[in-house]
Amino acid sequence: MVRVMLDAMGGDHGPAEAVAGAVEALAADHDLEVTLVGDQTILDGLVSQHPDVPRLMVRHASQVVGMDEAPATAVRSRPDNSMSVGMRMVREGQGDAFVTAGNTGAALAAALFELGRIRGIRRPALATLLPGLQGSYLILDIGANADCRPQDLQQFGLMGHVYSSRVLGVREPRVGLVSNGEEEGKGNQLVKGAYPLLKESGLHFIGNVEGKDLPRVPADVVVTDGFTGNVLIKTAEGVAALILGLIREQAASDLRAKVGGLLLRPALRQALTRLDFNEVGGAPLLGTNGVVVVGHGRSRQRAIANLIRVGAEGARQGLVEAIGEGLAAMADVVGEASA
Amino acid sequence: MVRVMLDAMGGDHGPAEAVAGAVEALAADHDLEVTLVGDQTILDGLVSQHPDVPRLMVRHASQVVGMDEAPATAVRSRPDNSMSVGMRMVREGQGDAFVTAGNTGAALAAALFELGRIRGIRRPALATLLPGLQGSYLILDIGANADCRPQDLQQFGLMGHVYSSRVLGVREPRVGLVSNGEEEGKGNQLVKGAYPLLKESGLHFIGNVEGKDLPRVPADVVVTDGFTGNVLIKTAEGVAALILGLIREQAASDLRAKVGGLLLRPALRQALTRLDFNEVGGAPLLGTNGVVVVGHGRSRQRAIANLIRVGAEGARQGLVEAIGEGLAAMADVVGEASA
Numbered sequence: 001m002v003r004v005m006l007d008a009m010g011g012d013h014g015p016a017e018a019v020a021g022a023v024e025a026l027a028a029d030h031d032l033e034v035t036l037v038g039d040q041t042i043l044d045g046l047v048s049q050h051p052d053v054p055r056l057m058v059r060h061a062s063q064v065v066g067m068d069e070a071p072a073t074a075v076r077s078r079p080d081n082s083m084s085v086g087m088r089m090v091r092e093g094q095g096d097a098f099v100t101a102g103n104t105g106a107a108l109a110a111a112l113f114e115l116g117r118i119r120g121i122r123r124p125a126l127a128t129l130l131p132g133l134q135g136s137y138l139i140l141d142i143g144a145n146a147d148c149r150p151q152d153l154q155q156f157g158l159m160g161h162v163y164s165s166r167v168l169g170v171r172e173p174r175v176g177l178v179s180n181g182e183e184e185g186k187g188n189q190l191v192k193g194a195y196p197l198l199k200e201s202g203l204h205f206i207g208n209v210e211g212k213d214l215p216r217v218p219a220d221v222v223v224t225d226g227f228t229g230n231v232l233i234k235t236a237e238g239v240a241a242l243i244l245g246l247i248r249e250q251a252a253s254d255l256r257a258k259v260g261g262l263l264l265r266p267a268l269r270q271a272l273t274r275l276d277f278n279e280v281g282g283a284p285l286l287g288t289n290g291v292v293v294v295g296h297g298r299s300r301q302r303a304i305a306n307l308i309r310v311g312a313e314g315a316r317q318g319l320v321e322a323i324g325e326g327l328a329a330m331a332d333v334v335g336e337a338s339a
Numbered sequence: 340m341v342r343v344m345l346d347a348m349g350g351d352h353g354p355a356e357a358v359a360g361a362v363e364a365l366a367a368d369h370d371l372e373v374t375l376v377g378d379q380t381i382l383d384g385l386v387s388q389h390p391d392v393p394r395l396m397v398r399h400a401s402q403v404v405g406m407d408e409a410p411a412t413a414v415r416s417r418p419d420n421s422m423s424v425g426m427r428m429v430r431e432g433q434g435d436a437f438v439t440a441g442n443t444g445a446a447l448a449a450a451l452f453e454l455g456r457i458r459g460i461r462r463p464a465l466a467t468l469l470p471g472l473q474g475s476y477l478i479l480d481i482g483a484n485a486d487c488r489p490q491d492l493q494q495f496g497l498m499g500h501v502y503s504s505r506v507l508g509v510r511e512p513r514v515g516l517v518s519n520g521e522e523e524g525k526g527n528q529l530v531k532g533a534y535p536l537l538k539e540s541g542l543h544f545i546g547n548v549e550g551k552d553l554p555r556v557p558a559d560v561v562v563t564d565g566f567t568g569n570v571l572i573k574t575a576e577g578v579a580a581l582i583l584g585l586i587r588e589q590a591a592s593d594l595r596a597k598v599g600g601l602l603l604r605p606a607l608r609q610a611l612t613r614l615d616f617n618e619v620g621g622a623p624l625l626g627t628n629g630v631v632v633v634g635h636g637r638s639r640q641r642a643i644a645n646l647i648r649v650g651a652e653g654a655r656q657g658l659v660e661a662i663g664e665g666l667a668a669m670a671d672v673v674g675e676a677s678a
Contacts, residue, residue: 131581132581133581133584133585133588143519146519146526146527146528146530147527147528178570179570180482180485180565180566180569180570180573187485187566188485188486188564188566189485189486191485191566210570210573210577211570211571211572211573211574211575211576211577211578212573212574212576212577212580213577214574214577214578214580214581215577215578215580215581215584225527226519227519227526227527227530227567228566228567228570230519231517231518231519231549231550231567231570231571232550232570232571232574233550234519234549234550234551235550235551235553235571235574235575235578236550236574236578237550237551238549238550238551238552238553238554239550239553239554239574239575239578239579239582240578240582241551241553241554242470242471242472242553242554243578243579243582243583243610244582245472245554246472246610247606247607247610249472249610250606250607250609250610251603251606253606253609254606256602256605256606257602257603257605257606259599259602260598260599260600260601260602260603260604260606261599261603261606262599263595263596263598263599263602264590264596264599264600264603265599266595266596267586267589267590267592267593267595267596267599267600268586268589270589270592271582271585271586271588271589
């Protein structure tokens with residue numbers, strides 16, 4: 001039985017949506033237990049509406065972190081917030097994974113404080129799946145570390161490799177490095193420093209990748225610093241909105257286009273589902289001493305159920321232990337290479 | 340009369356396309372002279388096919404820089420290449436602007452070598468226009484400097500301001516800074532260092548902007564380092580290709596969608612025109628002692644005519660002098676602020 005702790009107070013849509021997500025996840029997975037962490041009164045009320053749902057529990061947390069609060073301050077000044085309480089349960093072995101659709105920065109701060117880092121990992125990283133034409137791929141870091149060292153990017157490559165192979169089931173994942181050109185030697189100082197480290201890491205490193213490769217990206221894991229990664233995924237979001245806005249504008253311009261737009265709509269909607277980040281399933285935080293998955297604040301029931309599924313899978317596949325083992329194995333390879 | 344030097348050997352489509360672009364530009368602008376720089380024999384042959392086109396000249400250059408060559412080496416080892424020859428004519432007052440659809444890195448290297456920097460500018464930057472729903476905006480640097488200092492970003496803001504107001508005719512351009520969050524204090528070390536410098540620059544600085552703001556970006560000039568800027572524009576390109584690929588795939592999935600796609604096609608094509616980088620008009624190199632505009636290697640006749648138009652406009656508006664004056668004025672403002 002995998003036990004997932006769900007922050008029931010995080011996200012834009014409140015506890016009702018979190019409970020609905022938990023109910024959906026429990027229906028799909030009979031080897032799963034979900035604990036809703038948050039205000040006992042509110043949560044008991046919501047849970048009582050699902051008397052037939054088994055394996056759904058409540059754990060009281062008297063405080064909450066708001067979506068727009070300064071993360072570190074909020075987490076430190078209110079130690080009984082639902083995130084910190086849930087993570088503490090994981091640390092103490094009462095839970096196997098923690099998931100939240102709340103304040104991302106607060107989740108990072110709380111994870112570093114409550115769970116700490118896996119031995120040898122300098123910087124935990126946030127990862128997410130991006131859609132491509134031939135399936136999706138993992139990108140990290142997308143925002144946990146605005147400034148990185150080359151060695152951090154090597155560790156991101158390893159953690160991405162472990163997540164991709166263990167949780168996503170990719171056999172021998174190919175690892176790429178985001179750069180401003182494909183050739184070795186292209187990049188800023190950080191990328192130029194990380195390239196040789198990834199090359200000697202024992203990972204299946206395929207070299208630099210560029211943003212224009214995104215539709216048919218040749219990698220399963222794409223590594224970058226948290227600043228560039230954040231700009232990259234937000235640009236992807238912005239450009240998608242821009243193109244759909246332009247198409248919508250043009251499709252309203254004359255009758256022929258209007259009719260065309262109506263006929264094409266179901267197919268368009270289908271195409272957009274494949275671009276929807278919520279469907280793809282949250283951002284695992286890799287490198288902390290416990291499985292943590294962070295979802296978008298606007299996550300609805302389906303997306304929250306998905307977060308729970310991802311968290312459960314991370315725990316089942318022994319993600320934390322595998323990263324630790326991978327790190328040790330990489331140190332051996334690098335040691336041999338330089339010996 | 341504005342005299343534009345056109346690298347007739349650069350670009351994927353060769354001299355014939357360059358000549359066609361020059362002919363198109365000359366037809367639209369009677370106060371323009373174009374000198375084709377490159378192999379005299381080839382160019383004379385092409386020009387002789389347009390006996391009625393006035394103000395079209397040839398300047399021989401015996402060497403060429405290939406599209407995929409290592410820029411600095413190629414430029415230095417072959418000083419009679421068409422780029423260096425064209426830029427030397429600008430330096431010596433025989434031309435007012437230089438434009439090329441050739442190897443971007445080589446154009447940068449040749450410009451630094453042949454034209455040098457405007458006094459006070461540490462790093463020239465490549466700028467380009469990106470499309471938004473309410474018109475386009477300027478972004479720089481998109482690749483000239485992979486590593487930057489905060490002061491460079493301040494200078495990019497100034498150069499973007501000058502280009503936007505002088506050449507694009509924007510009254511009091513708003514300047515934004517690419518970051519991983521909108522609030523002041525968000526960013527990597529570089530962005531955190533550049534923010535106060537832009538704030539005290541006397542420019543109309545509106546703070547941080549994010550990639551998700553791209554469709555309705557609140558700035559006329561967007562400043563970033565050359566690594567991030569390059570990743571950003573290539574990601575935009577990649578996502579556009581991805582979405583259109585998904586739509587195309589879905590639109591072929593059933594009869595209803597097929598008919599809809601056919602009816603919508605002219606409107607879609609219209610929407611895509613607004614996204615086409617070639618139409619928008621090349622990348623001006625800002626900060627060198629002479630007007631230089633670099634176009635995409637795949638530029639065709641129309642795009643080359645556009646490069647010539649942009650180069651001519653830069654020369655007419657006294658871009659180089661205006662950047663020098665703006666830099667002096669900014670130094671005064673900053674001096675007063677810190678006095």
